[in-house]
Amino acid sequence: MSKDRVLIVDDEEHILELIKFNLEQNGYQVMTKETGEECLAFLDQESVDILVLDLMLPGIDGIEVCKQIRSKPNLKTLPIIMLTAKGEETDRILGLEFGADDYMSKPFSVRELIARMKAVLRRSGSQQQQLTGPLQVGDLILDVESHELRLNGEVIKLTIKEHELLKTLLENRGKVLSRNFLLDKIWGYAYYGDTRTVDVHIRQLRKKIKEDENRPYIETIRGAGYKIK
Amino acid sequence: MSKDRVLIVDDEEHILELIKFNLEQNGYQVMTKETGEECLAFLDQESVDILVLDLMLPGIDGIEVCKQIRSKPNLKTLPIIMLTAKGEETDRILGLEFGADDYMSKPFSVRELIARMKAVLRRSGSQQQQLTGPLQVGDLILDVESHELRLNGEVIKLTIKEHELLKTLLENRGKVLSRNFLLDKIWGYAYYGDTRTVDVHIRQLRKKIKEDENRPYIETIRGAGYKIK
DNA sequence: TATATATTTGAAAAACCTTTGATCATGTAA
DNA sequence: TTACATGATCAAAGGTTTTTCAAATATATA
Secondary structure, three states, X not given: OOOOEEEEEOOOHHHHHHHHHHHHHOOOEEEEEOOHHHHHHHHHHOOOOEEEEEOOOOOOOHHHHHHHHXXXXXXXXXXXXXXXXXXXXXXXXXXHHOOOOEEEEOOOOHHHHHHHHHHHHXXXXXXXXXXXXXXXXXXXXXXOOOOEEEEOOEEEOOOHHHHHHHHHHXXXXXXXXXXXXXXXXXXXXXOOOOOHHHHHHHHHHHHHOOOOOOOOOEEEEOOOEEEEO | OOOOEEEEEOOOHHHHHHHHHHXXXXXXXXXXXXXXXXXXXXXXXXXXXXXXXXXXXXXXXXXXHHHHHHOOHHHOOOOEEEEEOOOOHHHHHHHHHOOOOEEEEOOOOHHHHHHHHHHHHHHHHHOOOOOOOOEEEOOEEEEOOOOEEEEOOEEEOOOHHHHHHHHHHHHOOOOOEOHHHHHHHHHOOOOOOOOHHHHHHHHHHHHHOOOOOOOOOEEEEOXXXXXXX
């Protein structure tokens, strides 16, 4: 496999250096830009596999860059990881709503960044085939875009966590997903809570989709995690 | 699950005692060292699940220890939490640059340390990417991703131990695996139980896969262990 | 700010899995 | 063939994980 190409955009030069050095050590081909304008101009000319983008930039900020990228057909699916100096949850949601695939708050460990890049790249690679319409299982239809779950036409309201949980399970249909995996994917790396939290949300979900012996959607794999067939 | 093994390295003895006591209360198996040299020597001999490492150490300091650990292939992914006396942000980034997964500045609450340890361990455990396709032998098909064993289409439910056992045997097809090897691999280093435990699980497995004279999957090699052809 | 809603935590019950010890069976060496 | 060592079998005890419920926090909404 050839090296993945990464573009890093940040206005702090030493951060750029730090990330660049570490990513290169890990076999990535790294390019850097310091402003949103430069970033957009660069992406018009060259293609990259993944973009690491600081939220706070002089001139056009990260969110705006994100939006513009998502509005270009050829860049719609470019994986983007957003860097944010503030740790607020609001930032996260905001970033993700504007089309980022993941986010990290500074300061962060470069190892973590690499782990997340791998995860995002893996997802974007495997999702190519899965973008065929809404996710469905049995009499359940999950419309990811509208955040709506239908059970035989009846609309079921899901909370964000429930939605993400169901979506993740459906996107990985058949695979057993560990609680740790789900926590990382849905709750984020910086989550320090208990793994039992997952159980409770699974329970809510099961209740909402009216799971019973006849319609056993979410399977518990003891000692391993959960899966949907 | 067996206890997670933690190595704590700090030159202040009372800090070591404090952390050790609290972690043991919380079900960890704790080892301690007072210098970087001792730490590295120990890691050459024994394996641990996570390392809690003070930045300031007599002789080789924490950063150097970190670097050396990261340069060893078998320790590249060992989760490391760095302890630092100074609270400066620069120190943090510095520490992380050298490969720590998280950091804490002293003084800290042991509760928080445990929370962070959990998070770091979770992250390292969530990178589940066994790209192994289904393993097959005769009319048995083991799908590791979905934790499913099929016998001519019929799904057989396996417990974790049975699944691991079958998986390990299949991954080492043809090789005889000793009970001790299996115990290390599946039950973990910290397991002190009897080797006969393996027999019992093999027995369950045999029962579940309906082994008989015509389909002798798991072979007993007297005096050596088990194997699958 | 109050109210509603969502999320997390804690603790007990239930379900299930693992280990142990006793006993039996079988293979191996003398 | 016998004695010994190793492996198989079983069921009860013991342990762990998961579920469930309820209460406490946190967050969003009006």
